[in-house]
Amino acid sequence: MNGLRRRFLAPAALVMGLLFLTPLVIILVYSLLMRGTYGGVSSEWTIENYTRLADPLYLIILLRTFGMAGAATLGCVVFGFPLALFISRAGARKNLYLQLVILPFWTSFLVRTYAWMFLLRDTGLINSALKALGIIHEPLPLLYNNAAVFVGLVYGYLPFVVLPLYATLERLDKTLLEASADLGAKPGETLIRVVIPLCSSGLRAAALLVFIPCLGAYLTPDLLGGSKTVMVGNLIQNQFTTARDWPFGSAVSLVLMAIVMLMLMVIIRRGGKELI
Amino acid sequence: MKRGLALYASAAYAFLHLPLLILGVFSFNSARFTLWQGFSLTWYRAAFQDPQLAEAAWNSIVIAVAATVFSTIIGTLCAYGLWKRDAKWLSGSLYLSLVTPEVVMGISLLAFFQWIFRYLHVQLGMYTVILAHVAFSISYVVIVVLARLRTFDVSLEEAAMDLGATEWGAFREVTLPVLAPGIAAAALLAFTTSFDDYVITSMVAGVDSETLPMVIYAMARRGANPVVNSISTLIVVALGLLIVGSERLQKR
Amino acid sequence: MNRRTLFLMGLAGAAGCSRARERRLNVFNWSSYVAADTIPNFEREFGVHVRYAVYESNEEMFARVMTGNSGWDVVFPTNYFIEPMREMGLLAELDHGLLRNLDQLDVLFRRPSWDPDLRWSIPYMWNATGIAYNKDAGPAPLSWRDLWDERMAGHLTMLDDPVDVFGACLKKLGCSYFSSNPDELRKAQAEAVAQKRLVRAYVNAEVRDQLISGDVLVAQMWSTNAQQAIDATPKVAFAYPSEGYPLYPDCSVILRESPRRQIAHQFIDYLLRPKVAAAIVETARTATANGGARAFLPDSLRANPVIFPPAAIMSRGEWPLPQPPAIQRLRDRLWTEVKSS
Numbered sequence: 001m002n003g004l005r006r007r008f009l010a011p012a013a014l015v016m017g018l019l020f021l022t023p024l025v026i027i028l029v030y031s032l033l034m035r036g037t038y039g040g041v042s043s044e045w046t047i048e049n050y051t052r053l054a055d056p057l058y059l060i061i062l063l064r065t066f067g068m069a070g071a072a073t074l075g076c077v078v079f080g081f082p083l084a085l086f087i088s089r090a091g092a093r094k095n096l097y098l099q100l101v102i103l104p105f106w107t108s109f110l111v112r113t114y115a116w117m118f119l120l121r122d123t124g125l126i127n128s129a130l131k132a133l134g135i136i137h138e139p140l141p142l143l144y145n146n147a148a149v150f151v152g153l154v155y156g157y158l159p160f161v162v163l164p165l166y167a168t169l170e171r172l173d174k175t176l177l178e179a180s181a182d183l184g185a186k187p188g189e190t191l192i193r194v195v196i197p198l199c200s201s202g203l204r205a206a207a208l209l210v211f212i213p214c215l216g217a218y219l220t221p222d223l224l225g226g227s228k229t230v231m232v233g234n235l236i237q238n239q240f241t242t243a244r245d246w247p248f249g250s251a252v253s254l255v256l257m258a259i260v261m262l263m264l265m266v267i268i269r270r271g272g273k274e275l276i
Numbered sequence: 277m278k279r280g281l282a283l284y285a286s287a288a289y290a291f292l293h294l295p296l297l298i299l300g301v302f303s304f305n306s307a308r309f310t311l312w313q314g315f316s317l318t319w320y321r322a323a324f325q326d327p328q329l330a331e332a333a334w335n336s337i338v339i340a341v342a343a344t345v346f347s348t349i350i351g352t353l354c355a356y357g358l359w360k361r362d363a364k365w366l367s368g369s370l371y372l373s374l375v376t377p378e379v380v381m382g383i384s385l386l387a388f389f390q391w392i393f394r395y396l397h398v399q400l401g402m403y404t405v406i407l408a409h410v411a412f413s414i415s416y417v418v419i420v421v422l423a424r425l426r427t428f429d430v431s432l433e434e435a436a437m438d439l440g441a442t443e444w445g446a447f448r449e450v451t452l453p454v455l456a457p458g459i460a461a462a463a464l465l466a467f468t469t470s471f472d473d474y475v476i477t478s479m480v481a482g483v484d485s486e487t488l489p490m491v492i493y494a495m496a497r498r499g500a501n502p503v504v505n506s507i508s509t510l511i512v513v514a515l516g517l518l519i520v521g522s523e524r525l526q527k528r
Numbered sequence: 529m530n531r532r533t534l535f536l537m538g539l540a541g542a543a544g545c546s547r548a549r550e551r552r553l554n555v556f557n558w559s560s561y562v563a564a565d566t567i568p569n570f571e572r573e574f575g576v577h578v579r580y581a582v583y584e585s586n587e588e589m590f591a592r593v594m595t596g597n598s599g600w601d602v603v604f605p606t607n608y609f610i611e612p613m614r615e616m617g618l619l620a621e622l623d624h625g626l627l628r629n630l631d632q633l634d635v636l637f638r639r640p641s642w643d644p645d646l647r648w649s650i651p652y653m654w655n656a657t658g659i660a661y662n663k664d665a666g667p668a669p670l671s672w673r674d675l676w677d678e679r680m681a682g683h684l685t686m687l688d689d690p691v692d693v694f695g696a697c698l699k700k701l702g703c704s705y706f707s708s709n710p711d712e713l714r715k716a717q718a719e720a721v722a723q724k725r726l727v728r729a730y731v732n733a734e735v736r737d738q739l740i741s742g743d744v745l746v747a748q749m750w751s752t753n754a755q756q757a758i759d760a761t762p763k764v765a766f767a768y769p770s771e772g773y774p775l776y777p778d779c780s781v782i783l784r785e786s787p788r789r790q791i792a793h794q795f796i797d798y799l800l801r802p803k804v805a806a807a808i809v810e811t812a813r814t815a816t817a818n819g820g821a822r823a824f825l826p827d828s829l830r831a832n833p834v835i836f837p838p839a840a841i842m843s844r845g846e847w848p849l850p851q852p853p854a855i856q857r858l859r860d861r862l863w864t865e866v867k868s869s
Contacts, residue, residue, distance in 0.1 A: 026391055108515065114504065236379045237383070244587070393597050
C-alpha cells in the first residue's frame, strides 16, 4: 500500500519541492544579500533590505495595498450579495444564472482587464460617447487612478464572492425565515437581522477568495492604475525588472507572503476548516 | 423586493458582461479610435497576417497543452495519494502555492532558474515556461480532483481488491472512470489558466517563447492598437467555446 | 518500414536540417528605430532569420541582458550604459576587420569619449531630450522650469527614465544634467517628488500617440519621437529647453553570450551603410551618427531643426558623463523612491 502511494505522491512532491519551495528558499537567501553594483545580487550579507521596508515610503505602499484590497473585498461583498440572493430565489433558472456569473471568469483575466482600459481611457468608449452626446468637452480622467483599479478588481473577483454566498444562502434553513416573518419582521428586517448573520461563513470565504488575491494584485493596478497606484505587487515586479534590485524585491516578496499567511491563519481560525 | 432584486441583478449582469461584449462589438469597428464608423474585418485580417502573433499563439497553445498534460497527470495521482492518507508537507505546500501571489511565484522561479543557469549553460525558453505553468497548475488540479474524490465511496475500491484486483488495477478500473469528469474539469482549469497567464510567463520566458498574453499586454500598454480588440475577442470566443463544449461533454 | 513512416521521417529530417542550417540573429532594439525594410532587406541579402524585438528604456533592456544568458545577440544601449555593461563582462570585443563601413561614421563619433577605440560599441543614432507640447494649450513651455507649473496638472508626462527625470530637475536647479554630486541628486529627487502630482504618467515613446490625440499636452520627449508626433499633426511643436538638455548617442553592441558573432558583425556593418542609415533617419526621424548618410537625406530632413539642431542650440547640449558605481546605486535607489511615492 505504501509503495504505490509513495509513487503516486512522488512526482508532485518533486515538482513542489523543486519548483516552489526551492525558489522560495533562494529568494530568502537573496533577500539577505546586497544588490550588485548595477543590479542583481552580490555576495555580501545584509539585513538592509528588510530595514529599508520600515521607510514610510514603503509602509504607505503596504497600507495602500491593504486599503485597496479591503475596499475591493467590501465592494465585491456589497455588490455580490444581492446578486447571490437573487439567484438563490430564482427557482428553476438558478443554474443558468449561476453559469452566467461564472462564464466571464473563465475567459482571459488579461482580456477582461484590457476591456476596462478600452472603456475608460480618454479616447475610450465612455468618454467618446459622453463627448458625442455633448455632455462633456474634455475627456474625464477615468483611467490611471485608484477608482479604475477598484472597478477592475471588483469586476475581476465578483464571481468569487457570488458563488460561496450563494452556496451559504442555499443551505440556509428556510424555516428560520418563516419564523422571522411569523414574529412580525418585515422582509428587510429579516434580511438584516437573520440572513446576513447566518451567512458569516460565506462572507468569510468571500474574504479569503478576494482579499488575499487582491493583496498580491499586479496586472490590475499595472494596467488600470498607471504609475499612480503602486501596490505591493507592482513594487516587487519593478525590483526584478527595471530597478534590478533583486535582494530588495525578494525581501518585499517574503514580507508579503508572511502577511498573506498571517491573514490566512486569522480567517481560518475564525471560520474553521469548513472553508477548505 | 423581488422586483428590486431582479432589477439589480440585471444591472449586475450587465456590469459583468458588457465590457467584453462591447470589446467584441468594437473589434469590428473600421475606425482606429472608438467612434463607430462601420463594420469591418480589417483588424481581424491584420491579426491573422501578423507572423509574430501567429508564433505567439502557437507558443501559447503548445505551452498550455504540455503544462495541462503534465499537471493533470501529476496532480491526479497526487490527489489520489493524498486522499488515501494526507501528507502534511505536500498538502501544505500545495495550499501555500494557492495563496502565493503570482508576482512572487514568477520572481522566485526567475531567481531559481537563473541560479541553476550559473551551473548549466542554458537559457530561459519554452521549457522554463512549461515548468513554471506546471508548478502553479498542480495545486488547482489537486483541489478539484480531491473534491471529487471526497464524494467517492472508498469501499468500491476495497470491494474490487477483495475480488482479486491489485491496488493499481482497482485505481485504474474503478476509481479513475468515476473520477473522469473531475479530471476533465481540472484539466480545463489548468489549460485556461496556463493559456491566460501573463505575470509568471513574462518573468521566465526566453527570446523565442513569447506568448499571446505577452503580446496583448505589450499592445495594451503601447496605446490604441485596435488589433488588440480582435485578438481579445478571438480569445474570449475560443475559450468560451472550449468551456461550453466541455460542459456539454461532461453532462453526458 | 512502410512508405508513410519513411515519408514522415524524411519530413522530420528536412525540418531538423533546415532549422539547424538556418542562420539566425536575435536583435533587441529601441522601438521605432528602424525603417520598415531595414530588417527584411538584411534577412534577404544575408539569408538570415532575424528575431527583432523592441524595448522602451535602457533599464528594460539591461534587466534582461544583465544575467548574461538572455539569448539576445545585438542590443543598442545608450552610451552611458556601455561602461557598466563592459564592466560586468557582458560585451564582446568588436572585430573591426569585419566592419568595412566603419569609415562612414561621422567625424564626431569616430573617437567617442566613452569608447575611443570603438572596441565595444559602434555609434548608431543619436537624439536629444526636450519638451514636446501642443501649440494650442497656452504659452509654450520653453524651459524645464515650466514643467513645474500648476497649469500642467494631469496633462504632463515625463520620461520613464531616471537620467532624464533627474536631469530635468538638475537643470531646473542649475546643475549639470549628468551630475554625480549626491547632494544635488537628492535635491533633484525632492523636485521630482514635488512634481509627481502634476505628472499624468512616466512614459517613453508610447506617449507619442497620446500627444497626437490631444490627451497629453506637454511631454518630456526624445527628439525622434517628438518629430514623429510633429509629422502626424502640426499642432505639436518641440523645444530645446533654455537651461540645457542632453544629447544621447545610442550604440550597437554585441553581447558576449552571443554564439553568432559573425552574423552580428555583418548586421552592424549593414547598419553602417549610408543608404540604410538614411532610410532609418527618414522613418524614425532621428539624427544619425553616420556621416555618409547625410548625402542621401532630403533637404527637408537635413535642415530639420528638431532632428539636427543648429549650432547655437547644439552648444547648450550636454553629452552624457559616466557615473561612478556608488552614484549609480544612489541614482537607482532615488528613482525607485520617486516611482513608489
